Structure formats: C-alpha cells, structure tokens
Amino acid sequence: MFTDFSLLSLLIWLPILGGIWVIILGNNQASIARPIALAVSLVTFLLSLILYFGFDTTTPAMQFTETLSWIPAFNIQYSLGVDGISMPLIILTTFTTVLVIVAGWEVIQDKAAHYMAAFLIMNGLMVGVFAALDAILFYVLWEAMLIPMFLIIGIWGGPNRVYATIKFFLYTFLGSVFMLIALLYLYSQSNSFAILDYHKLAIPMTAQILIFLAFLIAFAVKVPMWPVHTWLPDAHVEAPTGGSVILAAIMLKMGGYGFLRFSLPITPDASQELAWLMISLSLIAIVYISFVALVQQDMKKLIAYSSISHMGFATLGFFLGSSVMGIEGGMVQMISHGFISGALFLSVGVLYDRLHSRQIKDYGGVANTMPKFAMFAVLFAMANSGLPATSGFVGEFLIILASFKVNFWIAFAAATIMILGAAYTLWMIKRVFYGEIGNEGVAALKDINGRETFILATLAIIVLFFGIYPAPMLDVMHSTVEHLVQHIGISKIPN
Amino acid sequence: MTLTLNTTLILPEIIMLTMACVILVLDAYLPKNLKNLTYQLTQGTLIATAILIFATYPEKSELAMNGMFVNDVMSTILKLFILLIVFLAFLYSRQYLQDRKLLKGEYLVLGLFATLGMMIMVSANSLLTIYLGLELLSLSLYTMVAINRDSQQASEAAMKYFVLGALASGMLLYGMSIIYGVTGTLDLNAIAQAISQTTEHKTILVFGLVFIVIGLAFKLGAVPFHVWIPDVYQGAPTAVTLFIASAPKIAAFAMLIRLLADGMQSLHGDWQNILILLSILSMAIGNIIAIAQTNIKRMLAYSTIAHVGYLLLGILTGTKDGYAASMFYVLVYTLMTVGGFGMILLLSRAGFEAERLEDFKGLNQRNPWYAAVMLILMLSMAGIPPMLGFWAKWAVLAQVVQAGLVWLAIIAVIFAIIGVFYYLRVIKLMYFDDAEDLTPITANTDMKIALSANAILILMLGLMPSGLISLCLGALGVN
Numbered sequence: 001m002f003t004d005f006s007l008l009s010l011l012i013w014l015p016i017l018g019g020i021w022v023i024i025l026g027n028n029q030a031s032i033a034r035p036i037a038l039a040v041s042l043v044t045f046l047l048s049l050i051l052y053f054g055f056d057t058t059t060p061a062m063q064f065t066e067t068l069s070w071i072p073a074f075n076i077q078y079s080l081g082v083d084g085i086s087m088p089l090i091i092l093t094t095f096t097t098v099l100v101i102v103a104g105w106e107v108i109q110d111k112a113a114h115y116m117a118a119f120l121i122m123n124g125l126m127v128g129v130f131a132a133l134d135a136i137l138f139y140v141l142w143e144a145m146l147i148p149m150f151l152i153i154g155i156w157g158g159p160n161r162v163y164a165t166i167k168f169f170l171y172t173f174l175g176s177v178f179m180l181i182a183l184l185y186l187y188s189q190s191n192s193f194a195i196l197d198y199h200k201l202a203i204p205m206t207a208q209i210l211i212f213l214a215f216l217i218a219f220a221v222k223v224p225m226w227p228v229h230t231w232l233p234d235a236h237v238e239a240p241t242g243g244s245v246i247l248a249a250i251m252l253k254m255g256g257y258g259f260l261r262f263s264l265p266i267t268p269d270a271s272q273e274l275a276w277l278m279i280s281l282s283l284i285a286i287v288y289i290s291f292v293a294l295v296q297q298d299m300k301k302l303i304a305y306s307s308i309s310h311m312g313f314a315t316l317g318f319f320l321g322s323s324v325m326g327i328e329g330g331m332v333q334m335i336s337h338g339f340i341s342g343a344l345f346l347s348v349g350v351l352y353d354r355l356h357s358r359q360i361k362d363y364g365g366v367a368n369t370m371p372k373f374a375m376f377a378v379l380f381a382m383a384n385s386g387l388p389a390t391s392g393f394v395g396e397f398l399i400i401l402a403s404f405k406v407n408f409w410i411a412f413a414a415a416t417i418m419i420l421g422a423a424y425t426l427w428m429i430k431r432v433f434y435g436e437i438g439n440e441g442v443a444a445l446k447d448i449n450g451r452e453t454f455i456l457a458t459l460a461i462i463v464l465f466f467g468i469y470p471a472p473m474l475d476v477m478h479s480t481v482e483h484l485v486q487h488i489g490i491s492k493i494p495n
Numbered sequence: 496m497t498l499t500l501n502t503t504l505i506l507p508e509i510i511m512l513t514m515a516c517v518i519l520v521l522d523a524y525l526p527k528n529l530k531n532l533t534y535q536l537t538q539g540t541l542i543a544t545a546i547l548i549f550a551t552y553p554e555k556s557e558l559a560m561n562g563m564f565v566n567d568v569m570s571t572i573l574k575l576f577i578l579l580i581v582f583l584a585f586l587y588s589r590q591y592l593q594d595r596k597l598l599k600g601e602y603l604v605l606g607l608f609a610t611l612g613m614m615i616m617v618s619a620n621s622l623l624t625i626y627l628g629l630e631l632l633s634l635s636l637y638t639m640v641a642i643n644r645d646s647q648q649a650s651e652a653a654m655k656y657f658v659l660g661a662l663a664s665g666m667l668l669y670g671m672s673i674i675y676g677v678t679g680t681l682d683l684n685a686i687a688q689a690i691s692q693t694t695e696h697k698t699i700l701v702f703g704l705v706f707i708v709i710g711l712a713f714k715l716g717a718v719p720f721h722v723w724i725p726d727v728y729q730g731a732p733t734a735v736t737l738f739i740a741s742a743p744k745i746a747a748f749a750m751l752i753r754l755l756a757d758g759m760q761s762l763h764g765d766w767q768n769i770l771i772l773l774s775i776l777s778m779a780i781g782n783i784i785a786i787a788q789t790n791i792k793r794m795l796a797y798s799t800i801a802h803v804g805y806l807l808l809g810i811l812t813g814t815k816d817g818y819a820a821s822m823f824y825v826l827v828y829t830l831m832t833v834g835g836f837g838m839i840l841l842l843s844r845a846g847f848e849a850e851r852l853e854d855f856k857g858l859n860q861r862n863p864w865y866a867a868v869m870l871i872l873m874l875s876m877a878g879i880p881p882m883l884g885f886w887a888k889w890a891v892l893a894q895v896v897q898a899g900l901v902w903l904a905i906i907a908v909i910f911a912i913i914g915v916f917y918y919l920r921v922i923k924l925m926y927f928d929d930a931e932d933l934t935p936i937t938a939n940t941d942m943k944i945a946l947s948a949n950a951i952l953i954l955m956l957g958l959m960p961s962g963l964i965s966l967c968l969g970a971l972g973v974n
Contacts, residue, residue: 071961073968074893136889140880147874150919154927162927166919173879173915177908180889184896184904 006066007050008080011090012128015044015097019120022113030112034105037116041098044123048094051087057475060084060483062133062196070137076193079133084480085260085331086130088473089253092338093130096249097123099455100242103346106451107353108156108240115156118148119242126250130257135183135193142254143176149243149251156240164231164238171231175221179262182214186266199265199487202494205273212270215263216278222255223315226285229308236304237358241349244300248307248341253334256314260327260484264318268488271319278319283413285312290420294427299351299358302428303344306384309417310337316414317399321406322488327481329398332473336383336391336466343380343459347373350452351432355441360431364438369445374433376448376456381429383463385422391466501559504566507547507574508614514540515607522600530600537603538585541610545578558620562682565620569752569822569970573617573745580742580829581610586945587837588734590938594845595643597732602642606738609635613746619753622671622681629667629714632746633660636739640731652730659713659723667710673703674758683758691761701765707754708769715747717807718776721800728796733843733850736792737836740799741829744806748825751810756818763813770811775906777804782914791852794917795835798876801914802828808907809891812898819971820890823964827875827887834872834949841865841938841946855921857930865936866925868950875953877918878911883957890964 018040025033056063062081070078082090100119108115125145132138146169153165187193190201203211221228232252236244264271271278286309293305310333317330350373351366352358367374383390386397396417403411437443448456466473502509518540522533548571556567585606592598612632619625637660641653675681677696678689690700709720716724728736755766781801788794806828809821842849842858849855859866875884888911895904938946956963 069961071964073961073965140885143880143885147879150922151926154923162923165927166916166923169919170912170915174912177912178905180892181896181901181904181908184893185901187893188897 007047008064008082008127008131009066011044011048011051011094012080012124012131014047014124015040015120015127016124018044019117019124022117022120025113027111027113030109033113033116034101037113037120038098038101040120041094041101041123045091045094045098048091048127051082052091052476055082055084055087055476057084058479060480063087065133070134074136074187074193075191076136077134078137079194080128080131080137081133082131084477085257085484087476088331088335089130089250089257090127092253092335093123093126093250096245096338096342099342099346099458100245102451102455103245103349104240104242107349108242111155115152115240115242118152119246122148122152122246126246126254129254133195135186135195135198138195139176139180139183143173145251146172149247152243153235153239156243157238159238160234161238164234167231168235171221171228175218175228178214179218182211185211195261198262201266202492203267205269205493208267208270208492209273212263212267212274215258215267219255219258219263220281222258223252223311224255224308225281225312225315226289226308229285229289232308233301233304236307236345237298237300241345241352244345244349245342248303248345249338252307252311253338256311256318256330256334259315259318260331264322265484265487267492268322269491269493271488272322275319275321279316279410282312282316282319283410285309286316286417287413287420290417290424293424294420296424297360299348299360299428299432300345301358302360302424303341303348306344306421306424307337307341309421310341310384313396313399313414313417316410317395317402320399320402320410322485323402323405324478324481324485325398325405326402327485328474328477329395329402331395331477331481332391332398332466332470333395335473336395336463339459339462339466340380340383340390340392343376343456343463344384346455346459347377347380350448350456354445360428362438363432363442365433365435366442366445367433368437369442370447372453373448373456376460377433378429379460380456380463381425383467385425386418389464389467391463391470393467394470499559500561501557504551504557504559505564505618506551507544508611508618510547511540511544511607511611511614514543515604515611518600518607519604522604525600533600533603534585534589534598537607538582540607541578541582541585545575545582548574548578560624562684563621563624564615564618566618568972570618570749572966572970573749573822574614576826576829577610577613577617577742577745580745580833581606581738583833583837583945583949584734584738584741587833587840587942588737590942591734591840591843592732594843595732597642597734599642602639605635605639605642609639609738610742613742616746616753617749619750620683620757622675622683622686622758625750625753626664626668626671628746629750630664632743633664633714636660636743639735639738640727642735643732646732648730649732652727655723655730656727663710663713663720666706666713670703670706670708670710673699673706677703683753686758687760690759700762704759704762704766705769708766708773711747711751711754712773714750715744715803715806716800717773717803718780718800721777721780721803724800725793725796728799729790729793729850733792733836733839733848737833737840740795740836741833744799744803744832745825745829748806748821752818752822755810756813760813767811767813770807771900771903774804774807774811775903777801777807778907778910779804782910782917785914785917788917789852790850791839791855791921792836792850794852795832798914798917799832801910802876804910805888805891805907808895808903812894812900814894814898815971815973816968817891817894817898819964819967819973820894822970823890823967824887826963826967827883830949830953831872831875831884834868834946834953835876837942837946837949838865838869838872841936841942844934844937852921852924854932855924856928856932858925860930861933862936864947868946869925870922871950871954873918873921875957877915879915881954881957883953883960886957886960886964
C-alpha cells in the first residue's frame with residue numbers, strides 16, 4: 001500500500017537536503033537552524049515508521065523496492081529495498097538522529113548549524129547504506145558517510161581530536177577498499193552489481209575464502225572486532241557526545257549488517273570454513289576486551305570497550321553454525337546495544353557538559369546531587385550488563401542459548417560477559433554515583449533539565465519495553481533470518 | 496586509403512594558428528589602455544575553436560592531410576576538454592599574473608601555441624605529427640616557465656625542464672626512428688599493420704618500443720622519469736604550474752593511446768609489463784613522498800605523479816574498455832587539478848604566494864565556501880565517494896580486475912590509502928586549525944563563479960557520472 005511512492009529515497013534525501021538547507025542558513029542563524037534540523041529529523045523518523053507499519057513480516061523478499069538506472073554502461077543501479085534485517089536498523093538510525101539533535105541543542109554553541117547539518121546528512125547516508133541493494137551504491141554511501149563523521153570529530157571533538165579523526169578515517173577507509181576489490185571481482189564474474197545477484201552466484205572455494213577475507217577486513221574494522229578495534233576508543237573519547245552516540249549506535253551496526261548482507265549469503269561455504277576464526281575473534285573481544293574495560297579510568301573509553309565487547313557478542317551469534325536463534329540474537333543484540341550504548345554516551349555527555357571531565361576519579365556521589373539522573377544511569381548500566389527485563393538481556397540470552405547447542409565451552413566463555421559486563425559497568429556506577437560527594441564540583445551539580453529527562457526517559461522506556469516484550473523486534477526479522485539460514489545451508493561451490 | 500588534404504577537418508587548428516599569430520602582432524601595437532583586449536581575444540579564440548570543433552563532431556574516424564591527421568570521436572572530445580581546461584587556466588591565472596605584471600601578450604600567445612600543439616598531438620596519425628605537436632607544446636611550455644625572467648627559481652626550473660624535456664624528446668625520436676626503420680612507414684595504421692604481420696625483427700621492435708615508452712613516461716612524469724616534475728611545479732609561477740599540470744596531461748594521454756594502442760597494439764604483451772612497473776612505482780613514490788611535503792605545489796606535484804600511476808592502470812590492460820577508463824581518469828584528473836591550483840591562485844595576492852600548506856590554515860574561518868570548494872577537490876583527488884575522483888579510480892580498478900590483475904588492484908588501493916593521508920591533512924588544516932592570516936579573500940567575480948562551478952561540477956558529476964563515462968566509452972568505440 002505504501003509502495004506507490006519512493007519512501008526509501010525520501011528517507012535518504014529528505015535529511016540530506018534538509019542538512020544542506022541548514023548549512024545555507026548558516027551559523028549566524030543557529031536559532032532558526034536548530035528547530036529546522038529537529039523538524040527534518042523528526043519528519044524523517046515519523047516517515048520511517050511507515051516502513052514498520054507497512055512491512056509484510058511473512059516474506060523474506062525485499063520490500064519498498066525502487067530501481068532507477070544509474071550508470072547503465074556498467075549495469076549499476078540506484079536500487080533500494082528493505083527486508084527484516086535492514087528495516088529495524090533504518091528506524092534505529094532515524095530515531096537516534098532525533099535524539100542526537102536534541103542532545104546537542106544548547107550544548108553545541110560553536111558552529112551549531114553546521115553541527116546539526118552534519119548529523120542530518122549522516123542520517124540520510126546511513127539510511128542509504130542499510131537500504132542499498134546495489135553494491136556500488138552501497139559502497140559509495142558507506143564511504144561518503146566517513147566525510148561528515150571525520151568533520152564532526154575533527155571540528156567539535158576533544159583536545160586530541162585530529163589524531164583520533166584521521167585514525168578513524170584511515171582505518172575505516174583501509175577496510176573498505178578491500179571490499180571494493182571484492183565487489184569488482186564479483187562484477188567481473190557476474191556482470192552485475194546487484195547484491196541479490198551475488199547471493200545466487202556460484203563461487204569456487206578459494207575465491208570464496210578470499211572474498212570472505214576482503215569483506216572481513218571491511219566489516220571487522222567497522223564492528224570493530226579484535227584486533228582492529230583500536231580506532232574506536234580514540235574516536236569515542238575525542239568525539240562530541242552526538243558523534244559518539246552515532247558511532248556506537250549506528251556505525252558499528254553497519255559492520256554487523258555487512259556480515260549478514262554480504263559475507264554470509266555471498267560466501268556461505270567460506271563462512272562455515274572460517275567460522276572458527278570468527279568465533280575465536282568474537283570470544284577474544286568478549287572476554288579480553290571486557291578485562292580491558294575493567295581498568296579504564298575514562299568513562300567514555302570504558303563504554304567504548306564495552307561496545308566492542310558487546311558487538312563481539314553479535315558477531316558470535318552470526319557465525320554460530322548458522323542457527324536462526326544465533327542470528328536473531330545477534331540482530332537483537334545490535335539493536336538493543338544501539339539504544340543502550342547511545343543512552344550511556346548521552347549520560348556521560350550530561351556529566352561532561354557540567355564538569356568537563358570524563359575521568360571517573362573526578363566524580364563520586366553524583367546520586368546525591370542528581371537523583372533523577374542517577375536513576376536513569378543505573379537503569380542503563382543494568383541494561384548494559386544484561387539484566388533480565390531490559391533489552392540487553394534478550395540478545396545475550398538467545399546467543400548463549402544458541403552457543404550451547406554448538407559447544408559448551410563457547411557458551412561458557414560467552415557467558416562470562418554477564419559477569420564481566422556487570423563488573424565493569426556497575427563498578428563505574430559505584431565510583432561515579434555512590435559514596436561520599438567527591439568534590440565541590442559534584443556538590444554544585446544541577447539535576448537534569450527537561451530536555452535531558454525527555455531523551456533519557458524515551459530511551460529508558462524503549463530499553464524496558466523490548467526487554468519485557470521483544471516480540472515486535474523478533475517478528476519483523478524472523479522470516480528474513482530463516483530464509484538467510486536456509487540460503488547459507490546450501491553450498492555455492494560449483495561442481 | 497585516399498590521399499587528400501581534407502582541410503575542413505583541420506579548420507579548428509588553422510583558426511587557432513591564425514588567431515595566435517594575429518594576437519601576437521596585435522598585442523605589440525595595442526595601446527596600454529587596451530591591453531585587456533589581448534586576454535579577451537585569447538579567450539574568445541578558445542571559445543570559437545571549441546564551437547567549431549563541436550560543430551564538426553565526427554560520426555566516424557576521418558583522415559586529413561594525406562593521412563597524417565585523424566579526426567575521430569576521441570580526438571574531438573579530448574580537444575573540447577583541452578580547450579575548456581585551458582580556458583579555465585587562463586581565467587584562474589589572470590588576476591595572479593596581473594598582480595605580478597606577467598600578464599603579457601607573450602604569455603597568452605605561448606599558451607595558445609601550446610594548446611595548438613596539444614590539439615595536433617591529439618589528432619596525430621603519424622609519428623611525425625605526434626613529434627611536431629609534442630615539440631610545439633614543449634617549447635611553448637619551457638618558455639612559459641621562464642616567463643618571470645627575474646625569478647631565479649623559475650629560471651632554474653625552466654632550465655631543468657628544458658634539458659630533461661629535450662632528453663625525453665631525443666629518446667622518443669630515437670624510438671620512433673627504430674620503428675620507422677623496421678616498418679618503413681610513419682603512418683600509425685600502416686605501422687600497426689606492419690607489426691602485426693612481421694615475425695622477424697621482434698627484438699628490434701621491442702628495443703624501439705622501450706625508447707618510445709621512456710619518452711612517453713618522461714612527458715607524463717611516471718617514476719622513475721619523474722624527477723623534473725616537483726622542481727618545475729614548485730619553481731614555475733603558480734599560474735604556469737596550473738597550465739603545465741592540467742591540459743598537457745590530456746595530450747600525453749592521447750599520445751599514449753595513439754602510439755601504444757593504435758600503433759603497437761600487437762606488442763601489448765611487451766609494453767604491458769613496462770607500464771605495470773611504471774604504474775606501481777609512480778603510485779608508490781608519488782603517494783609516499785607527497786606525505787613529506789610542506790609546499791603545496793610540491794605536494795600536488797607528487798600527487799600528480801601518483802595520479803599518472805593510476806592513469807596507466809587502465810591503459811596497461813590493453814582493452815578498449817581500459818583505454819576508456821584511462822581517458823575518463825585523465826579528464827577527471829584535469830578537472831580536479833585545475834581547481835586545486837585555482838585555489839592556490841585564489842589565496843595568493845600581490846606580494847604573497849600561498850605556497851605553503853600552512854597558508855590553508857583555518858580557511859573555514861576565513862571563508863567557509865572556499866574551504867568547502869577545497870574540501871570537495873581534496874576528497875575528489877583522494878578518491879572518496881561521492882566525488883568524481885572516486886569514479887575515476889573505480890573505473891581503472893574495475894578494468895584491472897576485469898583483466899585478471901587482482902593483485903595489481905590490491906597494490907593500487909593500498910597506495911590509495913596512503914595517499915588519502917596527505918589530502919586529509921589539507922582538510923585538517925582548513926577545518927580543524929585556527930587561521931593565522933585573516934586577510935579577506937578577494938578575487939574577480941568570473942574567477943569566483945568559475946572556481947565554484949568547478950567544484951560543484953566535481954560533486955554533481957560524482958553523483959551522476961554516467962554521462963561522462965558513456966562519453967569516454969563511446970570515444971573509444973565501445974558499444
């Protein structure tokens with residue numbers, strides 16, 4: 001019923017054009033630019049809800065598809081569509097952008113219009129990445145996204161921002177170019193750039209392994225998986241709050257999405273052959289990075305390492321012998337982590353805006369002066385450690401369950417996240433929020449205002465809702481994931 | 496083959512030559528208050544020639560001047576682009592040259608002669624025509640580098656350029672004479688035929704080929720024949736650097752296609768290996784050494800060397816699709832380069848050369864729009880989508896992979912990553928650092944419009960690259 005107008009194109013181009021409008025308004029008219037940015041992001045979010053309500057959950061096929069010829073000489077098309085995997089991520093993207101714009105409302109005074117515009121343009125590009133069904137369109141959007149993020153970290157970031165942002169750019173660019181070679185190779189074999197054509201293409205084992213590795217470099221950097229994760233803590237620490245939220249909530253998910261859209265269906269045999277590698281890297285991320293998180297002094301760094309560890313959980317789910325439960329668990333984990341990590345970074349932002357420090361030692365007893373804020377922060381911390389009845393629990397539970405079916409020791413190692421995650425998150429909460437009031441700065445803290453309460457309350461409701469009733473999330477992805485698992489089960493090696 | 500003069504086909508060249516001579520004479524007699532007329536006449540000549548070329552858009556390849564001159568779709572498109580780029584080059588450099596009292600009639604006339612040389616190279620169908628066009632171009636360029644007689648640096652650059660250029664011409668001529676010795680003809684089609692039929696003298700042919708490729712590599716600036724590029728780019732007045740770095744590369748590309756593809760396609764196996772080596776070395780040396788530069792002209796010089804490496808990737812596949820990809824690359828490259836040096840000219844003013852990277856510091860504070868223009872240009876040169884430069888790299892890489900040389904594509908992207916760093920550094924200086932020099936940026940309106948259009952074109956063509964890609968494919972006769 002909604003297919004008669006180009007909804008996905010609207011979701012991509014509306015925020016981009018809105019962003020350009022805001023840039024033209026300029027920083028001198030920031031008081032007009034802010035409401036416009038908010039309106040654009042809100043409209044985009046509301047429009048993206050049409051995807052959810054108009055979505056047919058019974059079919060794994062692409063929906064809301066659009067196809068236009070882009071570069072006919074090379075058979076490149078501007079083709080968009082969503083299935084159960086990409087649809088929830090698109091809504092997560094549009095939703096997070098609204099939060100980020102609200103969160104930056106008063107905080108960002110320097111070049112405020114450009115700040116808002118950068119996030120709007122990012123919004124459009126990120127929706128495009130999830131919606132693209134043409135490999136080159138996907139690649140163009142995937143890379144283009146780096147430009148606004150590079151500027152966001154570099155212009156509004158912390159003291160060491162130049163190092164962090166160049167590292168971020170080069171790292172992710174390094175990953176992606178290998179994907180480009182893989183895509184060009186697939187084109188030379190299939191004479192098509194349609195991702196769905198690649199799903200059907202028969203590929204010999206050696207080629208599959210090489211393609212898988214090329215994709216792995218691209219997606220592992222983005223997720224990020226151990227040992228190519230080092231850009232993330234740097235980028236997170238230096239990025240402004242909004243940048244951190246987008247990085248953690250959306251950008252990391254693109255790596256996971258890439259595994260589901262490219263690696264698994266295009267190279268299923270190599271994925272099984274190299275599942276041991278993926279599982280090992282994921283487990284290292286879960287266990288080792290959790291220990292790293294435990295010793296962090298900087299709150300943002302701690303949450304950044306926690307993100308790596310939680311994303312390790314998602315990748316573990318994807319490669320657990322292609323089980324529906326594992327992949328669904330990974331997807332739920334990604335979406336829930338999008339909300340929780342976003343909420344945690346926003347919470348750190350709330351403290352940072354007041355005291356301009358992210359060091360744990362600069363705080364203590366915040367709960368005494370900011371009781372409302374402490375309530376939210378503790379809730380998100382609980383969710384981050386996977387407490388039942390929060391969305392953090394659902395994904396982790398599904399994945400641990402799926403891994404039990406594969407191997408007890410994998411499940412055992414994975415389950416340590418329950419303990420370690422609780423350890424580093426709650427220890428941080430204890431040191432920041434409880435105990436004696438640490439210093440005069442903390443004593444003078446004002447509790448969160450209406451704007452901040454609104455943001456955190458919205459996230460809290462979502463985290464609790466999906467923790468108690470995850471069915472809406474699982475329903476939309478179920479038939480797509482089932483189809484994916486079936487597809488992976490069939491060997492693509494030509495006889 | 497019928498031997499005819501067919502002068503209508505070379506009408507654009509004739510007009511250009513006539514006008515260049517007229518302007519040369521006229522300029523000497525113009526009173527001081529009408530000196531602007533020379534500039535306007537020059538630009539007018541470029542436009543008129545372009546219109547004439549466009550009006551005689553050929554359906555198929557046609558020969559003129561007894562087979563020495565060819566007019567085909569490729570030559571038409573390349574000539575139109577050369578004229579466009581030269582037009583932009585003059586437009587961008589006008590204010591700069593005026594401030595330095597260098598905007599003399601000689602400069603513009605030499606530019607026109609250089610353009611004529613390029614047009615002849617593009618349409619050459621015989622070894623002799625290629626050489627004549629090349630020398631007309633080179634001799635004009637040597638003089639243009641030395642146009643600022645009082646500058647020691649420029650004179651040194653001109654001397655280096657002249658000596659090394661003459662050496663390269665010698666190499667090229669030597670190679671050509673060997674090819675002539677074996678095949679007994681100067682006509683490229685006849686050479687192609689002779690080479691494909693003969694099985695003897697293969698060694699001598701390859702010997703001649705090597706000299707020709709060395710000559711070409713010199714002119715293009717491929718490593719290890721690149722040493723003149725950084726010195727000349729840095730030493731020459733920026734306006735001249737802009738001229739040298741842009742349009743002549745199109746002519747050099749045409750020369751490569753005429754000699755290697757049209758003339759010696761059957762020796763593809765032999766020249767492919769040489770080109771692979773040149774290409775890898777250029778990408779490596781160009782991208783790595785550019786990182787160490789503090790002078791932006793010198794940095795762009797090394798960036799040019801790297802771009803030449805990527806340009807060669809398409810040609811070395813030896814397929815028509817590959818040639819088209821390289822043609823696309825060279826057109827995109829000139830559009831970016833002319834804009835990049837245009838930005839340097841924009842920031843320069845009387846008595847101040849914006850040559851150091853630091854001169855771009857805090858440009859976003861000084862003028863957000865030109866910072867955005869430079870941002871687009873730098874991202875495009877780095878090959879980041881959605882800028883046009885990405886499609887250029889994409890096109891050549893696609894052909895390299897198509898030709899089964901996946902390993903070469905991997906090497907190419909690794910050096911592209913290294914290259915990204917120094918382009919990002921320019922962006923870093925403009926956006927993340929505070930301005931030291933707060934002089935407002937002033938320029939003529941026409942330059943402002945042209946430079947902005949240049950950047951917007953790169954962005955818009957990056958979003959819609961189909962037309963330009965099809966144009967290049969059509970020029971090489973692919974579907």
